[in-house]
Amino acid sequence: MKPQKLTIANGRRILTDYDSRQKEYQDYNKSRWKYNKEVIQFYNSPIWRKTSKMVLLENDYVCAVCGGEATMTDHVVSIKKDWSKRLDRDNLQPICKACNDAKGSWR
Numbered sequence: 001m002k003p004q005k006l007t008i009a010n011g012r013r014i015l016t017d018y019d020s021r022q023k024e025y026q027d028y029n030k031s032r033w034k035y036n037k038e039v040i041q042f043y044n045s046p047i048w049r050k051t052s053k054m055v056l057l058e059n060d061y062v063c064a065v066c067g068g069e070a071t072m073t074d075h076v077v078s079i080k081k082d083w084s085k086r087l088d089r090d091n092l093q094p095i096c097k098a099c100n101d102a103k104g105s106w107r
């Protein structure tokens with residue numbers, strides 16, 4: 001027997017099967033949390049620090065978007081969209097904080 005719970009439907013209290021969608025939602029949250037943890041670990045990893053520093057040095061700390069002073073390295077294709085491109089040099093560009101913040105709102 002499936003676990004059941006009490007819910008209100010059309011003003012009446014009824015027993016229904018424990019909502020399987022809730023389970024899916026929990027699984028989704030779990031995987032999202034895991035993903036975020038991976039992202040944080042990636043940004044703190046020595047390989048990322050080294051790679052992003054190289055991108056900045058090679059481009060003389062010039063922001064690829066506005067030509068100002070870049071302070072960080074940006075993923076052209078967000079790693080949330082393509083995790084495999086996180087260390088792909090063709091996917092990396094120097095960027096300043098202002099441009100990165102602006103980009104954050106539309107990507």
Ligand SMILES: [Zn+2]
Pocket residue numbers: 063064065066067068095096097098099100
């Ligand atoms: Zn910029």
